[in-house]
Amino acid sequence: SEAELIRAQRFESLAMLAGGLSHDLRNLLQPLLLAGDSLQDYQDDPRLARLGKLVRDCGKRGLDMVQSMLSFASGARRAEQVRLGALINAFDLLMQGSVPRSVTMELAIEDPELSFEGNHTELQQCLLNLCLNAIQAMPEGGKLRIETSQKQLPEDFFLAEEQPRPGSYLCISVVDNGPGMDQAVLERLFEPFFTTKEAGTGLGLLSCQRIVASHGGVMRVDSQPGRGTRFDLHIPLDELVADDTQLDSLEGLEGAA
Numbered sequence: 001s002e003a004e005l006i007r008a009q010r011f012e013s014l015a016m017l018a019g020g021l022s023h024d025l026r027n028l029l030q031p032l033l034l035a036g037d038s039l040q041d042y043q044d045d046p047r048l049a050r051l052g053k054l055v056r057d058c059g060k061r062g063l064d065m066v067q068s069m070l071s072f073a074s075g076a077r078r079a080e081q082v083r084l085g086a087l088i089n090a091f092d093l094l095m096q097g098s099v100p101r102s103v104t105m106e107l108a109i110e111d112p113e114l115s116f117e118g119n120h121t122e123l124q125q126c127l128l129n130l131c132l133n134a135i136q137a138m139p140e141g142g143k144l145r146i147e148t149s150q151k152q153l154p155e156d157f158f159l160a161e162e163q164p165r166p167g168s169y170l171c172i173s174v175v176d177n178g179p180g181m182d183q184a185v186l187e188r189l190f191e192p193f194f195t196t197k198e199a200g201t202g203l204g205l206l207s208c209q210r211i212v213a214s215h216g217g218v219m220r221v222d223s224q225p226g227r228g229t230r231f232d233l234h235i236p237l238d239e240l241v242a243d244d245t246q247l248d249s250l251e252g253l254e255g256a257a
């Protein structure tokens with residue numbers, strides 16, 4: 001439909017903008033980070049060293065934001081055989097150091113030997129976004145749980161705006177018992193640049209949605225204020241039924257990113 005086309009075009013130019021901007025910002029931030037780094041080691045003047053640390057930390061935060069914008073904009077993707085156990089292990093390793101003591105992380109993997117067509121790096125990025133969101137939502141601590149299971153999705157599982165593709169799916173869930181979200185936040189969740197965080201990019205969930213869609217899958221969120229949030233990623237196991245519109249826009253972006 002025309003509305004869909006407009007949405008896709010808008011999305012593509014947004015991704016290009018984010019990609020271009022990220023490159024420029026990265027070139028700006030890298031020397032800043034280095035300068036902060038060397039100032040931080042300055043022994044003779046503690047005040048300079050403190051300023052150095054500030055410059056470094058801000059530069060680092062900026063670079064992290066840029067990195068997430070770049071991975072959002074990058075279209076280069078390769079389909080491969082992903083083994084669920086390897087994906088979760090690599091992810092677990094990546095998370096070490098990012099999980100504060102006050103957050104307990106649990107893994108409940110039904111079948112680590114399960115293997116499917118997809119992209120390891122993208123899925124890892126997607127899990128990372130979801131888990132960091134959960135951790136940031138629970139500054140006082142809480143529980144973060146990753147569950148996987150195999151499910152048969154019936155035709156009526158799919159929403160009106162989705163192409164129904166009933167069949168066998170891998171379901172990866174990221175569950176937290178943080179503050180949850182109210183209706184106003186839920187409605188805007190996947191809007192580009194929508195964030196409630198001071199230093200947020202508002203691209204994390206959009207990027208997740210895009211990754212899941214490029215796997216031919218669908219994403220669901222269930223959140224209750226005061227109780228917690230659950231994100232379910234459903235990845236088709238039968239075959240990689242890629243969403244054509246997604247693939248087209250990905251191809252268009254490859255040159256730009």
Ligand code: ADP
Nearest residue numbers: 133134137195196197200201202203204205229
């Ligand atoms: P960002 O993390 O940069 O804000 P996202 O697109 O990842 O961008 O998230 C958008 C918003 O969704 C967040 O600012 C936050 O308000 C809300 N959100 C996402 N995940 C959670 C969660 N697990 N618990 C509570 N709120 C969340």
